[in-house]
Amino acid sequence: MIVDIVVLSSIYVLLALGYVVVYRTSRLLNFAHGDVFMIGGYLVFSIVASLTLTPLLALPVALILGAIAGVLIYAVLISPMAGHPIFATVLVTVGLGIIVRGVALIGYSGQIVYPGRVLNIQNEPITLVDGLVASRLELHMVVSAMLITLALAAFFRYSRLGIRMRAASEDPRLASFRGINIHALFALAWAIATGISIYTSALYSFNQQINPSLSDVALRGLAVSLVGGMDSIKGVIPAALLIAALEIATQRYISPQASEVVPFLMLVLVLLVRPWGLLGTKEAIDRI
């Protein structure tokens, strides 16, 4: 059970980071994140398979592809919405998600694919302490979640670019007056978020399968980000661990069906009791 919790929480951390990075920078809730996550797996598989790239390149390809996709999404869809109500921009992301879902069904016929096996990616079981077993890619996911979270936290806290992104999110107009190119920073946020999303999608699908309903998995990442605090990178970790633990325990001791609602039940509970999340900034919630 402990392995299940750690692995599941790692997936949630990676998914939630995508929502948090975009929100933290541009105060926008990206409802297309889940569908981009889903199609990302198909796209990475298609590119790696058709270009017969070595599987070692699959994850770097995913990161780069995601970053480019994020910049394009921002430039084509989000940036033109500047000056419009936030609600309208959120609806644009909803529409994008629906389009992406349709493209996935048309392009890939809803087929279940095992990219890891087709690409011969090594994913053997590894015995840990006390006879616990995890697959190689599951361990990769845990390590990725830790490293990416640390890297992002350090980026926003210590790097010049990260500090500017924080400034732009707090007061875009003032930041702009001070000569900060806020559109470039927002595009960078989307690049980071989408890059992480497609990287996670590639890792997830190599470890399991790709199918059109993977967007539902990413929706739990939204619950995790809200529970942790939409603008808190640190908050993602305790939120992910808490939700993963409750979900796995419910699955084992109550029923798998009941476990499906756990992330959203936690979401409702936290919003009622502490709407800014476990480690979010209290004042952020007023802006929503």
Place this chain on the structure above:
Amino acid sequence: MRHSKWLIVLALALCLSAHAHAQGNQPYVVGLTGDLSGPAAGTYKPAAEGARIYIDSINAKGGINGHPIKLLTRDSRSDPNQVVTDQNYFDDEKVSAVLFTSPSGTLGAYIRQNLTSKTPTIYINACYPPATPPQPDPNFFCPGISTLTDAFTFVDLAEKMAGSEKVKLGFVTTDIPGARGAAERIMKPRAESKGMEVVDVAVMPVASSDATALARSLMEKGVNTVISYTISKHMLAGAEALVKLGWKGKYYLFTGLPGTFDQLRQLKSENVYGLDHFSSLGEGKPVHRDILAAAAKEKFDFPVDDVRMGYRSAMVLVAALQKCGWPCDKNKMRSVMTMLTVDSPDFVDLNLNPNIFTATNHTSPKKAYRVFQWSNAKKDIVAVDLQLTAGERDWK
């Protein structure tokens, strides 16, 4: 005067000839409604395409009884309202029969509407009531065998493959009435009656595709055999999760529906066995070569093995139209289908047994199965050397 008489006779002969020629060109009109797009298209679009390519091949050879077959295709998108609209359209077009390929969620709407339309329908899917004995719907037919019989066969297969090894059995199923019911109320009691120890019935929520936690739980409980007879996504998720965690037991799933056979090739695990209604297209018989040749022209965006179920159903339809003669309205078609045997060599090579519809059974009285597994040595899917046949059961 004599000349004008001959002219009249000639004119009459020309008219009759033109009429006969026009009749010869008139097609049999058949409807097809199914999930050609939407979330279930992965399963049902290949079935529809399988039916289409067979009908196209018949038309290319001149049709049947001198008449081509006109296939009116509609996309139901798993929408019960759309299914009803499609049926009304088929009624307007006076189809002789309908091929229906859609999940069981739309079946109820179809059956209710068909009480009015009374169109003989071939269901391209796993077989349930109202095709099953003892009292099938007069207008509903399903080539194949019922899911009830499949469920029994899974347990028999696990018993045969286990030999003298004690079976500690788990099930991977889905939280939908049909699949869960099959696991808990049919397979579990049958397994226990055969002395197998049923350790767990792992039920996955419909929306979930991650079986890893359930797989770990099954492994911790010492399960050495798993049967999964449910939606493709979950059958495969369970197999994949157990294989990647290094489980060495035997996993049985159903590969007779589109979207599962080729995945054995992707999983590449000798522990995973597919129970199938059909032969493999790699067996090289004439019907397999025909299917592969037709598929090569189409450039499908899904594995070609997925067309088998639709192709088989179209063979039954065409055999019925052949027997019906010309003209063939739905009433005549219904009476033909109620006592129909399809046993051509091509059909048996694909379906493994003849298809026999009778008044009390609109599935088949007996089903021969094939069991497939991945072979590391041959780097492809191979048939397991095992004879497996089951008789249809009354659906209670």
